[in-house]
Amino acid sequence: MAKLPLIVFDVNETLLDLETMDPIFQRIFGDRGAMRLWFANLILYSAALTVAGSYVPFTDIGGAVMKMMADVSGIKITDADKKELTDKFSTMPPHKEVPAALRKLRSAGFRLFTLTDNLLEVQTRQLTHGDIVDLFERRFSADGVKHHKPSREAYGHVEKELGTKPSDMCLIACHTWDTLGAVAAGWEAALIKRVGNDVLGVGPQPNIVGNSLDDVANQLIARHRAG
Numbered sequence: 001m002a003k004l005p006l007i008v009f010d011v012n013e014t015l016l017d018l019e020t021m022d023p024i025f026q027r028i029f030g031d032r033g034a035m036r037l038w039f040a041n042l043i044l045y046s047a048a049l050t051v052a053g054s055y056v057p058f059t060d061i062g063g064a065v066m067k068m069m070a071d072v073s074g075i076k077i078t079d080a081d082k083k084e085l086t087d088k089f090s091t092m093p094p095h096k097e098v099p100a101a102l103r104k105l106r107s108a109g110f111r112l113f114t115l116t117d118n119l120l121e122v123q124t125r126q127l128t129h130g131d132i133v134d135l136f137e138r139r140f141s142a143d144g145v146k147h148h149k150p151s152r153e154a155y156g157h158v159e160k161e162l163g164t165k166p167s168d169m170c171l172i173a174c175h176t177w178d179t180l181g182a183v184a185a186g187w188e189a190a191l192i193k194r195v196g197n198d199v200l201g202v203g204p205q206p207n208i209v210g211n212s213l214d215d216v217a218n219q220l221i222a223r224h225r226a227g
Helices: 018-029 032-052 057-075 079-092 098-107 119-127 152-162 176-183 213-226
Strands: 008-009 112-116 140-141 171-172 188-192 209-210
Touching: 018 057, 018 079, 018 209, 032 057, 057 079, 079 119, 098 112, 098 171, 098 213, 112 119, 112 152, 119 140, 140 152, 152 171, 152 176, 171 213, 176 188, 188 213, 209 213
Parallel strands: 008 112, 008 171, 112 140, 171 188, 188 209
Antiparallel strands: none
16 A cells, blocks of 8 residues: 555634534624625635735634624624634534544544644644544644745645655645645645535645545545555
């Protein structure tokens, strides 16, 4: 069997259920769709700040985007609202298939890691709350290099820390912007088509596409057994 790639996971929405954030946005904005707008803008502005050469921690951007949305709508955001946002974001549960799929990959010999835009302490709290933190060998944050994904520096940070080269690596994410960055950096990538996420028909394409982490895990195992 060919050498197995090191698997690096995105965390937010890929492993954890982002839709559990809906109620806080429904309460504040009166629109459940507001959560998706918030998250899309969080990614937009984290990337924009990175391109502009101005690093801001992910949680701070999230709070600022929420306030910007509220200001546009004439809604007052309280300190309690900000705390609830932080608390909910830090305690999102894993998608139901995630724990078993992670264990399946480990049993097949894959080494598992994470790379997220979250601060390391936020990521650790998330994965600990979801009872999956021990399934990962190491956890990485874009904060370690002050460049949010999908910048080349974010993926290079993991390579440097692990002493690997791009061809050793495989990213699993449910966001096409993340797989675009990974493939452009020379990694393999697998895309999970979570709700609201799908393949973009331009740019670097993921090597594997699946409807769940279990689906992606099965494809990865079969692909590398065949290799």
